[in-house]
Amino acid sequence: MRDLLIYYKWKKRDFIFIALALLCLTPIISSPVALVLGFALVSLGLVPESLDINQLTKKMLSYSIIGLGFGIDLEQAVAASREGIGLILVSIVSTLALGWILTSVLRIDRKTGHLIASGTAICGGSAIAAIAPAINAKGEQTSLALAVVFILNSVALFVFPLVGHLLNMSQHAFGVWCAIAIHDTSSVVGAASAYGNEALLTATTLKLARALWIVPVAFISALLFKGESKKVSIPFFILFYCLAILITHLLPAFSSLYQGIFSASKQMLVLCLFLIGSGITFHKIKEAGIKPLLLGLLLWLMVASGSLAYIELLLV
Template sequence: MQTPSKKNYKFKDLIFFSTALFCLSPIVNSPVALILGFILLSFGLVPTYIDTGTITKKLLAYSIIGLGFGIQLEQAIEVSKNAIGLICTSIFGVLVIGTLLTKWLKIDAKMGHLIASGTAICGGSAIAAVAPAIKAKNQQISHALAVVFILNSIALFVFPYVGHLLEMSQHAFGVWCAIAIHDTSSVVGAASAYGDEALRIATTLKLSRALWIVPLALISALAFKERRHKIRIPLFIIFYCLAILVSSYFPQGGDIYLIIFNLSKHTLVLCLFLIGASITLKQFKEAGYKPLLLGVCLWLMVSVCSLIYILFFL
């Protein structure tokens, strides 16, 4: 006879994996997947032996590489070239204002820099790259990540709503997502909910922004007078670029590329489910109001300013 604990484990597994499979269906979009993951975690239905963080990181990398098969090289160059001014301005603007707000709010300098770095480039990835360069403490890193998680979750719902409200084109919305949303997962989640063209534009621009991680980490180390650490470009960015080259120079595999691209869109939704299944209320409380206020101010600034520029000047 099975013990109650074993039955409980089997019930958790059944609910969790059934919901995960459901998130791979076309019925579920990114915001819904995030909510489903958060609900399961809140009710203790996420198996404790599953390392959602590690799985999400790997699955997201594979998914982004897969999206590269749906992007043509000429399109990638054109999109990046047209938005290079907006990319540079937004990155440096966020970092400068983030430094000033950190001092004004009397927030720990390293924590403020991590939040500004995450807002300026690519959320958790930027924070993870900059943290060792400035020798940030675990508490500083976790609080910065919590702020990014909170705002990423909000962006998944707010951005598509605003985009439809303003009747933004697929191209304009894709650019806005890439500039104003922190993590790559949330960028592609919001963009995929808007349309395939928005997804292609957003992914291309966001990953071109991610390359700024390297100079940012080096500059951060100098600014905080720490020893220079070895900075690595995430491998998935390199393979993403290779996928674009393959699909552009070997068009014979067009049908296969389309299958990979569509499969990657569904696995991205699954990534959002796993992210939702790792967000705890404790993270919200530990972030505190000042770091969260800093994150909100920077996010609103880059979101509103980039939106105005895109609507009237791009």
């Protein structure tokens, strides 16, 4: 009888986890909520111990990134990249370099620090999701980086429009600032749309250009973190990501199909965040301390203030 009760408890726990995981594949659950849900389940002991979450998450992250490539308009991204190449390149290189230095100064785990810097430099959660498997990051390293990015994204949604109005920024200038200084595309769209239609168009287009930089940064990251091995682990999913962008550009007749794949991939990314959250524990957070959040905050303030000064002095 006791064995039967233990079996039933296991199946019940299994059912709760699977049910919430499937719910993450619907628009009902957003990315931050998915991360919190996963964390709540592991805190309550409702995550199946037999499930290899880290391995499953790595595979699903790769598939998600490939699918997101179908949502990038190559012509728009290249055009925007050509216009803002200087600002984009300087912000990415300086953020990654400063991130490397601060990671060492604050004595943060190298991979966690690099993921936070990459998310700040390029496009938040998408960049972290793409680079994590390229450097063989552990689940807790990825989850900490994502948590930092989501916290700062939430702040940006409220702070950026307020600062824009206080400085009386033009629609175009505010759109450029959002695209450069806010991590995730969803938060860029949210902040820019609150400011105006022109700001939204500018921010979205320029953000696409930044997203293209996931490719070289992922390859460079794989080189930097190859460890003692002389072999470089090539992130093949990045090649398929590029292929997806090319297919979308060369075969535009199937645009509705591409949009469907893109939407499905975004939802799969939400499920990945749920799985990542289920790997976070209070013990791991206590071990990491406040330093990862401090790193993310310092990098974000540098990018936000530096790009704002450039836009206010030179762009307008």
